[in-house]
Amino acid sequence: MSEKDKYLMRGVSSGKEEVHAAVKKLEDDLFPRAFCKIQKDPGMDSRYLVLHADGAGTKSALAYAYWKETGDLSVWKGIATDAMVMNTDDMMCTGISNRFFVSSTIGRNKQLISGDVIAALIEGNTLFAEKMKKYGVDVQLCGGETADVGDLVRTIIVDATALGYLNEAEIISNEKIEAGDLIVGFSSYGQCEWEDTYNSGIGSNGLSSARHDIFSKDIAFKYPESFDPTIEKYAYIGKHKLTDASPIENVDMGKLVLSPTRTYLPFVKKVFDAMRPDIKGMIHCTGGGQFKTFNYIKNLHVLKSDFLAVPPLFTTIMKDTGTKPEEMYRTFNMGHRLEMYVGDMQTANTIINMAQNMGIEAKVIGQCLPFNGRKVELDTPYGKFEKIEN
Amino acid sequence: MSEKDKYLMRGVSSGKEEVHAAVKKLEDDLFPRAFCKIQKDPGMDSRYLVLHADGAGTKSALAYAYWKETGDLSVWKGIATDAMVMNTDDMMCTGISNRFFVSSTIGRNKQLISGDVIAALIEGNTLFAEKMKKYGVDVQLCGGETADVGDLVRTIIVDATALGYLNEAEIISNEKIEAGDLIVGFSSYGQCEWEDTYNSGIGSNGLSSARHDIFSKDIAFKYPESFDPTIEKYAYIGKHKLTDASPIENVDMGKLVLSPTRTYLPFVKKVFDAMRPDIKGMIHCTGGGQFKTFNYIKNLHVLKSDFLAVPPLFTTIMKDTGTKPEEMYRTFNMGHRLEMYVGDMQTANTIINMAQNMGIEAKVIGQCLPFNGRKVELDTPYGKFEKIEN
Numbered sequence A, B: 001m002s003e004k005d006k007y008l009m010r011g012v013s014s015g016k017e018e019v020h021a022a023v024k025k026l027e028d029d030l031f032p033r034a035f036c037k038i039q040k041d042p043g044m045d046s047r048y049l050v051l052h053a054d055g056a057g058t059k060s061a062l063a064y065a066y067w068k069e070t071g072d073l074s075v076w077k078g079i080a081t082d083a084m085v086m087n088t089d090d091m092m093c094t095g096i097s098n099r100f101f102v103s104s105t106i107g108r109n110k111q112l113i114s115g116d117v118i119a120a121l122i123e124g125n126t127l128f129a130e131k132m133k134k135y136g137v138d139v140q141l142c143g144g145e146t147a148d149v150g151d152l153v154r155t156i157i158v159d160a161t162a163l164g165y166l167n168e169a170e171i172i173s174n175e176k177i178e179a180g181d182l183i184v185g186f187s188s189y190g191q192c193e194w195e196d197t198y199n200s201g202i203g204s205n206g207l208s209s210a211r212h213d214i215f216s217k218d219i220a221f222k223y224p225e226s227f228d229p230t231i232e233k234y235a236y237i238g239k240h241k242l243t244d245a246s247p248i249e250n251v252d253m254g255k256l257v258l259s260p261t262r263t264y265l266p267f268v269k270k271v272f273d274a275m276r277p278d279i280k281g282m283i284h285c286t287g288g289g290q291f292k293t294f295n296y297i298k299n300l301h302v303l304k305s306d307f308l309a310v311p312p313l314f315t316t317i318m319k320d321t322g323t324k325p326e327e328m329y330r331t332f333n334m335g336h337r338l339e340m341y342v343g344d345m346q347t348a349n350t351i352i353n354m355a356q357n358m359g360i361e362a363k364v365i366g367q368c369l370p371f372n373g374r375k376v377e378l379d380t381p382y383g384k385f386e387k388i389e390n
Helices: A004-008 A017-026 A059-070 A076-093 A116-132 A207-214 A218-222 A229-234 A255-259 A265-279 A290-297 A310-323 A323-329 A347-356 B001-007 B017-026 B059-070 B076-090 B115-134 B208-212 B218-222 B229-234 B253-255 B267-276 B287-297 B312-321 B325-331 B345-357
Strands: A048-053 A100-109 A139-148 A156-167 A182-187 A279-282 A300-304 A336-342 A363-371 A374-380 A382-387 B049-054 B099-107 B139-148 B158-169 B182-187 B281-284 B300-304 B336-342 B362-370 B372-379 B381-389
Touching: A004 B325, A048 A076, A048 B099, A048 B158, A059 A076, A059 A156, A059 A207, A059 A218, A059 A255, A076 A100, A076 A156, A076 A279, A100 B158, A116 A139, A116 B267, A156 B049, A156 B158, A182 A300, A182 A347, A182 B336, A207 A255, A207 A310, A255 A347, A265 A336, A265 A347, A279 A290, A279 B336, A290 A300, A290 A323, A290 A374, A290 A382, A310 A323, A323 A374, A323 A382, A336 A347, A336 A363, A336 B182, A347 A363, A347 A382, A363 B229, B059 B076, B059 B158, B059 B208, B059 B218, B059 B253, B076 B099, B076 B158, B076 B267, B076 B281, B099 B115, B115 B139, B115 B362, B182 B300, B182 B345, B208 B312, B208 B345, B267 B336, B281 B287, B287 B300, B287 B325, B287 B372, B287 B381, B312 B325, B312 B345, B336 B345, B336 B362, B345 B362
Parallel strands: A048 B139, A100 A139, A139 B049, A300 A374, B099 B139, B300 B372
Antiparallel strands: A048 A156, A100 A156, A182 A336, A182 A363, A279 A336, A300 A363, A374 A382, B049 B158, B099 B158, B182 B336, B182 B362, B281 B336, B300 B362, B372 B381
């Protein structure tokens, strides 16, 4: 069975073409290449707003299995962070680094998910907001909706919708990216200043397949509610138990894969405060992995040729599952989930230093070249892969 | 088995006490008795914002069964309306009747839910926005997130998060409600000016149980994906098929229960434009039914004694299922889903006329009396029921 077939059997596709086709007719973007839809604020002339939705996805099914297996409620705080950061860090790429309003949408099966899980999710949001406050990033929690919908949801689904504001001059629309620009990548893994433990860097993408490729059948037997029964044949076909040792000391495989998505907010706020006009574009490499960039460029060849070291979790996934490297780069961020586009090496070095001072590995990972059409080329340790449109 | 046990077995509770307990510590409301949380706008001094989340709940499981049974995609447009109106009409009770921004959050099982369902949901949102535009109500669709999460979601879950704005003078905080006020109820059923067919009035509440009480076991056999397998014994234990005739001519039982939630927006916008200062309070009788009011009063006895006629769907549910009347009034709106609090009969008559001119039945359904504590008393054709706190 091919990679693609395995993905389709599991009811996921990294590209979501079908959904994009259905959504297309809604698109009348003021800033068509901005990372999120930016709209006029109805009350103020030069102000814009971003209302954005995303969630922790199927990572919560893994959190469920881990919680049932170990009793460790802390994984739910991580899931809250995942749903939060998938929103805030998308919005950050349009230029917002402060004054977020976040509403949670949680659907649970009350038969399986107790009140202390909901409490842990709320605590996760509160802890995130408190941590960000220390860095001058204000995140207001607006409550939201927690619905008991066991007839719809097997275990629990955790989504969030966030609101943020931009003045016209603050907008990063990716329109300024041009040939000659340098691309700086910022590590998704390791342990940065505001993280309590090692972060594997996986974020909240690719979990629908990674879970099943990494972890073993005993999870399917013990927790059949943690996957779609129609994909049973392809569910949990990996070799690890949740509590197996991982390549990282003192972190088991379950916790490694459940690492909460790193937020880049404290670092990016610092960059915006110091040198916002120098940032020509920003991409959050989430769904679509290192090819995500393709959606936001025009008449450009993006060449990424000097990646950060591939973090241990991704090499483990690749080795254990036999997933082809190209598919890995299309599904996972493979080391950096944020990239900034800047005009010269001096600017690049300044922001690299700022990141490293906060514990985030960073380097120039590529450059922009002239091209008639769109091209993203990845020159990786495992070969060259590209996406091209003339 | 008692009513309460049956509800608990199905993993629902009309009161959601457990969730409220977990959410409680987030509450630091500027307007604690307003129908939605109202926050300061970060950019303008006298402006406030409401960011609100809600959804169609388990009504989408019924839409799924009906769509599979009949091939009728239009029920999904109704589900989009449900998720929309559960937000807009909640927010309307704080004083917002225009300039909504709405983001959708949809989680689907791609194995079961095809792209044409997503397209129908989006079309439902677009049609709603177009219809509202004719009445001067601007609803901006902001896209949102559609995730393929079959490991979490049996069929499809449809939620929305909406944003709206208020100037200080526009806020309806329910603080002005006082002894002596009259309560005007506005029908949730019938066919008003902007509705294409008869509306049963059920809205999007109580469906987790009503579905199972009304419809018969063959749905469980044919569409086991439309309910939680752990509640199988209590699933679809009613006597109707989806396509059985209903008490309403040319509307089958499935479509009757799937009636899209009525929005009151065009009418309420007219009221606000003409006489906003005369509206002392507004309650959207959703989850909690006719007792919902209890959460928004202080030192008051709310006596509802002259209800609109109970619509046919609710008498059918009561008759067919043997649900006790008190539970019916606690779960369903029983005839009016919107109530306004006004100071005198002349104001009441003016807004009653405005509603009736738009095809919404309306009348004074009760009054406010002095009380040391909180009391909601329902004097219904089926007996007196009350909720009281001294």
